[in-house]
Amino acid sequence: xxxxxxxxxxxxxxxxxxxxxxxxxxxxxxxxxxxxxxxxxxxxxxxxxxxxxxxxxxxxxxxxxxxxxxxxxxxxxxxxxxxxxxxxxxxxxxxxxxxxxxxxxxxxxxxxxxxxxxxxxxxxxxxxxxxxxxxxxxxxxxxxxxxxxxxxxxxxxxxxxxxxxxxxxxxxxxxxxxxxxxxxxxxxxxxxxxxxxxxxxxxxxxxxxxxxxxxxxxxxxxxxxxxxxxxxxxxxxxxxxxxxxxxxxxxxxxxxxxxxxxxxxxxxxxxxxxxxxxxxxxxxxxxxxxxxxxxxxxxxxxxxxxxxxxxxxxxxxxxxxxxxxxxxxxxxxxxxxxxxxxxxxxxxxxxxxxxxxxxxxxxxxxxxxxxxxxxxxxxxxxxxxxxxxxxxxxxxxxxxxxxxxxxxxxxxxxxxxxxxxxxxxxxxxxxxxxxxxxxxxxxxxxxxxxxxxxxxxxxxxxxxxxxxxxxxxxxxxxxxxxxxxxxxxxxxxxxxxxxxxxxxxxxxxxxxxxxxxxxxxxxxxxxxxxxxxxxxxxxxxxxxxxxxxxxxxxxxxxxxxxxxxxxxxxxxxxxxxxxxxxxxxxxxxxxxxxxxxxxxxxxxxxxxxxxxxxxxxxxxxxxxxxxxxxxxxxxxxxxxxxxxxxxxxxxxxxxxxxxxxxxxxxxxxxxxxxxxxxxxxxxxxxxxxxxxxxxxxxxxxxxxxxxxxxxxxxxxxxxxxxxxxxxxxxxxxxxxxxxxxxxxxxxxxxxxxxxxxxxxxxxxxxxxxxxxxxxxxxxxxxxxxxxxxxxxxxxxxxxxxxxxxxxxxxxxxxxxxxxxxxxxxxxxxxxxxxxxxxxxxxxxxxxxxxxxxxxxxxxxxxxxxxxxxxxxxxxxxxxxxxxxxxxxxxxxxxxxxxxxxxxxxxxxxxx
RNA sequence: GCCCUGAUGGCGGAAUUGGUAGACGCGCUGGACUCAAAAUCCAGUGGCCUUUAAAGCCGUGCGGGUUCGAUUCCCGCUUGGGGCACCA
Numbered sequence: 001x002x003x004x005x006x007x008x009x010x011x012x013x014x015x016x017x018x019x020x021x022x023x024x025x026x027x028x029x030x031x032x033x034x035x036x037x038x039x040x041x042x043x044x045x046x047x048x049x050x051x052x053x054x055x056x057x058x059x060x061x062x063x064x065x066x067x068x069x070x071x072x073x074x075x076x077x078x079x080x081x082x083x084x085x086x087x088x089x090x091x092x093x094x095x096x097x098x099x100x101x102x103x104x105x106x107x108x109x110x111x112x113x114x115x116x117x118x119x120x121x122x123x124x125x126x127x128x129x130x131x132x133x134x135x136x137x138x139x140x141x142x143x144x145x146x147x148x149x150x151x152x153x154x155x156x157x158x159x160x161x162x163x164x165x166x167x168x169x170x171x172x173x174x175x176x177x178x179x180x181x182x183x184x185x186x187x188x189x190x191x192x193x194x195x196x197x198x199x200x201x202x203x204x205x206x207x208x209x210x211x212x213x214x215x216x217x218x219x220x221x222x223x224x225x226x227x228x229x230x231x232x233x234x235x236x237x238x239x240x241x242x243x244x245x246x247x248x249x250x251x252x253x254x255x256x257x258x259x260x261x262x263x264x265x266x267x268x269x270x271x272x273x274x275x276x277x278x279x280x281x282x283x284x285x286x287x288x289x290x291x292x293x294x295x296x297x298x299x300x301x302x303x304x305x306x307x308x309x310x311x312x313x314x315x316x317x318x319x320x321x322x323x324x325x326x327x328x329x330x331x332x333x334x335x336x337x338x339x340x341x342x343x344x345x346x347x348x349x350x351x352x353x354x355x356x357x358x359x360x361x362x363x364x365x366x367x368x369x370x371x372x373x374x375x376x377x378x379x380x381x382x383x384x385x386x387x388x389x390x391x392x393x394x395x396x397x398x399x400x401x402x403x404x405x406x407x408x409x410x411x412x413x414x415x416x417x418x419x420x421x422x423x424x425x426x427x428x429x430x431x432x433x434x435x436x437x438x439x440x441x442x443x444x445x446x447x448x449x450x451x452x453x454x455x456x457x458x459x460x461x462x463x464x465x466x467x468x469x470x471x472x473x474x475x476x477x478x479x480x481x482x483x484x485x486x487x488x489x490x491x492x493x494x495x496x497x498x499x500x501x502x503x504x505x506x507x508x509x510x511x512x513x514x515x516x517x518x519x520x521x522x523x524x525x526x527x528x529x530x531x532x533x534x535x536x537x538x539x540x541x542x543x544x545x546x547x548x549x550x551x552x553x554x555x556x557x558x559x560x561x562x563x564x565x566x567x568x569x570x571x572x573x574x575x576x577x578x579x580x581x582x583x584x585x586x587x588x589x590x591x592x593x594x595x596x597x598x599x600x601x602x603x604x605x606x607x608x609x610x611x612x613x614x615x616x617x618x619x620x621x622x623x624x625x626x627x628x629x630x631x632x633x634x635x636x637x638x639x640x641x642x643x644x645x646x647x648x649x650x651x652x653x654x655x656x657x658x659x660x661x662x663x664x665x666x667x668x669x670x671x672x673x674x675x676x677x678x679x680x681x682x683x684x685x686x687x688x689x690x691x692x693x694x695x696x697x698x699x700x701x702x703x704x705x706x707x708x709x710x711x712x713x714x715x716x717x718x719x720x721x722x723x724x725x726x727x728x729x730x731x732x733x734x735x736x737x738x739x740x741x742x743x744x745x746x747x748x749x750x751x752x753x754x755x756x757x758x759x760x761x762x763x764x765x766x767x768x769x770x771x772x773x774x775x776x777x778x779x780x781x782x783x784x785x786x787x788x789x790x791x792x793x794x795x796x797x798x799x800x801x802x803x804x805x806x807x808x809x810x811x812x813x814x815x816x817x818x819x820x821x822x823x824x825x826x827x828x829x830x831x832x833x834x835x836x837x838x839x840x841x842x843x844x845x846x847x848x849x850x851x852x853x854x855x856x857x858x859x860x861x862x863x864x865x866x867x868x869x870x871x872x873x874x875x876x877x878x879x880x881x882x883x884x885x886x887x888x889x890x891x892x893x894x895x896x897x898x899x900x901x902x903x904x905x906x907x908x909x910x911x
Numbered sequence: 912g913c914c915c916u917g918a919u920g921g922c923g924g925a926a927u928u929g930g931u932a933g934a935c936g937c938g939c940u941g942g943a944c945u946c947a948a949a950a951u952c953c954a955g956u957g958g959c960c961u962u963u964a965a966a967g968c969c970g971u972g973c974g975g976g977u978u979c980g981a982u983u984c985c986c987g988c989u990u991g992g993g994g995c996a997c998c999a
Contacts, residue, residue, distance in 0.1 A: 258915095259916090260915045260916060260993080267914065267994075268994090373997085374999095392997090393997055714923085721993090723923090725923075727938080728937045731935085731937055734936095737951095784936090786934095788935060
């Protein structure tokens with residue numbers, strides 16, 4: 001009986017679906033384990049061979065955990081709101097929902113072919129009103145909460161209102177609060193709400209017609225689409241993520257994530273501990289205090305000027321009358337620059353003198369105040385004290401504008417560049433003289449606090465998340481404007497469904513697409529017209545999987561108590577500063593409010609590497625239709641052209657297929673080497689435009705899903721990026737065939753009931769031990785090697801015994817579930833192999849431990865030899881002789897231990 | 912510029928905690944089967960010297976160091992990949 005993977009795979013996929021083999025329910029009798037994949041955005045291109053890499057790994061782990069007796073939650077769903085479907089809608093008029101449904105169906109079809117053990121009854125889609133009801137609900141919870149720094153957690157906004165009414169809070173007195181109008185009260189509360197509306201400088205992307213979050217912008221271009229992004233002041237919904245910065249940073253410690261990913265989050269959050277200090281300023285005779293932030297108070301004696309951010313509110317007040325024209329010109333210049341230009345010109349300093357002066361609070365020295373774009377309004381206080389001798393940015397600025405540079409560290413040379421390092425001894429610094437920089441920082445902080453000049457302050461780089469998008473295909477905000485006051489919709493009105501509109505473009509007067517909806521109002525008041533960003537729906541989806549059909553809560557208390565949080569999360573690093581921050585924030589908020597029982601959503605996180613494509617090239621001689629083979633191309637002037645990898649085999653081009661490939665190549669001529677056309681190649685991202693996409697469906701057709709699963713894992717370590725090369729797949733395909741042949745003959749299953757021999761058990765038990773260890777370490781490639789070795793050994797022993805095959809099927813089932821299931825059933829089982837238990841090995845046949853034998857040598861030194869338990873006396877004898885040899889070159893050092901494998905010395909351990 | 916990561920045969924990659932480097936697979940070479948091919952099976956396969964064998968020497972990006980012993984630990988570089996980047 002041949003190994004007919006096609007019929008085997010479709011048979012068991014259908015059987016699993018019909019029997020709901022992977023349906024999971026809460027079961028307090030069993031320990032839980034939650035394995036989650038980052039759910040995909042269903043794009044129009046479908047899956048390529050790189051996408052399932054992480055899914056296969058998580059599936060192997062889920063199936064393994066299930067064999068180990070865990071109740072495993074392993075769900076899948078779709079991150080279905082997003083820009084591509086909407087862009088497509090704008091171009092074609094096709095409703096994004098239609099495209100999304102189509103893409104989801106295609107994804108599902110592709111996923112199903114690979115044989116995943118998902119509980120599809122728990123599928124979620126972020127664009128489903130039953131799902132986004134809870135996204136909207138969470139937003140309203142945030143709207144109705146504030147962050148109480150005293151308790152360091154989110155609290156209901158009612159508590160803040162109570163404070164305003166009774167004792168007052170911060171700069172609001174009870175009298176002010178009581179006499180405030182509704183609008184004024186709303187404005188005050190907006191300064192505290194976790195979800196709030198406020199004016200801020202945003203990343204505006206004209207090409208997409210919407211604002212973007214910081215993580216959606218890279219190098220001044222939008223991540224989606226690559227359109228230029230500019231800074232613009234706008235009123236937007238925001239989430240007060242910054243309030244959680246400290247906790248987001250601190251609880252990274254307890255997470256089992258890779259160091260690099262934690263480091264990325266640390267950088268993104270960007271804690272810096274410094275000092276806020278007040279400088280008095282004088283402008284046209286008026287005095288005004290200005291607070292600056294610095295991490296280097298110790299350099300206070302090196303301050304030679306101050307700088308304000310151009311966007312700072314202080315600028316108008318600190319512009320002297322006679323400098324007004326120039327300052328305004330500069331502000332205009334800064335404003336019209338795009339983000340990209342600003343990044344490109346970081347080396348050159350720009351700026352203007354404001355005409356105002358600041359007084360150094362420690363030295364009393366008067367220094368000029370400048371305005372420059374190198375100071376950011378959004379960080380610290382938007383104003384700095386400049387110490388050109390010890391800060392490279394201040395240095396560049398001082399050089400450009402001829403400002404004095406005063407070094408305050410002994411012996412440093414600042415003639416060419418600033419001395420930024422935090423070491424050395426201070427000089428020219430009054431009471432700080434003679435201290436090391438580290439001592440001086442602390443001493444200066446103490447001094448500033450004692451004298452009441454300022455205070456210690458921790459700043460974070462992490463900004464609040466901008467939460468509005470001027471788009472259609474996202475969650476509508478459950479907010480309406482009652483007399484201009486943003487008002488939450490009653491919970492009973494959720495979900496607030498997306499309205500139908502006739503076109504998905506922004507309206508003609510620049511309003512978001514929702515402005516086109518016919519009756520976008522609530523009780524006659526206008527509803528919010530922007531929608532939520534992509535990360536809204538993905539921030540709590542892992543909670544929804546725990547209880548996906550609950551219409552009364554995001555997740556019930558019981559389901560949350562049982563599943564708690566994700567034990568293993570697998571996905572790409574690209575979400576390090578987006579989704580993984582927002583999710584943690586969102587979860588902490590829900591935790592503060594008592595809706596969930598764990599404060600971190602993802603305990604262990606593994607980043608699977610990217611699978612890159614391997615592109616092939618042909619070389620066309622310029623101005624001709626002649627193509628020259630790789631080895632000869634340097635003799636001509638050529639252009640490199642991507643060629644479809646499906647018409648190249650082993651870098652050799654199929655000439656006929658190439659002529660058929662594209663009409664303009666129909667009459668192509670070739671210059672060959674050794675009768676063949678050799679293509680160039682490169683490792684690149686897998687993408688349609690590079691003609692290097694490998695579709696998992698094709699692999700399933702030719703080799704089968706089990707082979708695909710094995711090969712993706714065999715390719716190398718999970719976390720490493722690696723190029724896909726179909727060439728090597730034959731090795732694992734052969735392994736499965738060999739395995740199949742070992743236990744079947746022409747008529748079907750061929751096993752005996754004979755007792756297994758010790759060597760056979762040994763091969764099996766070695767595999768059990770190895771597989772267990774490897775899977776726990778996510779080293780799936782080496783498990784597969786161990787399988788190949790075990791099957792090779794069993795094959796050499798000509799072992800066709802049921803007592804061996806049964807555990808082998810169980811061991812193989814996480815990796816190649818279809819073939820395991822088939823053999824399992826051929827052996828007469830009528831349950832699924834996934835319901836079996838991971839085999840325990842019998843102690844008598846475990847891999848033998850080495851034993852230490854004490855040995856006397858020359859009657860003088862004492863040392864030991866490690867040999868296997870079973871070592872024959874002759875082998876021990878041989879070890880001793882070997883020692884005599886080694887003793888020659890060890891010299892007079894005392895030998896402590898000699899490690900020996902049968903007959904051969906490894907090495908000598910000397911005390 | 913700063914941070915993180917990696918570098919091992921022709922290729923993908925193994926190597927426990929400092930202890931036989933190159934497991935396993937691909938590719939390649941030779942052989943068996945075949946009229947032939949495919950498939951399958953067997954053997955070989957880091958480099959050098961050598962007719963062959965035995966033996967030896969050199970080998971884990973480069974240069975040092977620690978150690979009886981280093982792919983593994985330490986110091987200094989080179990280089991690939993990723994992240995951050997006027998964050999005071």
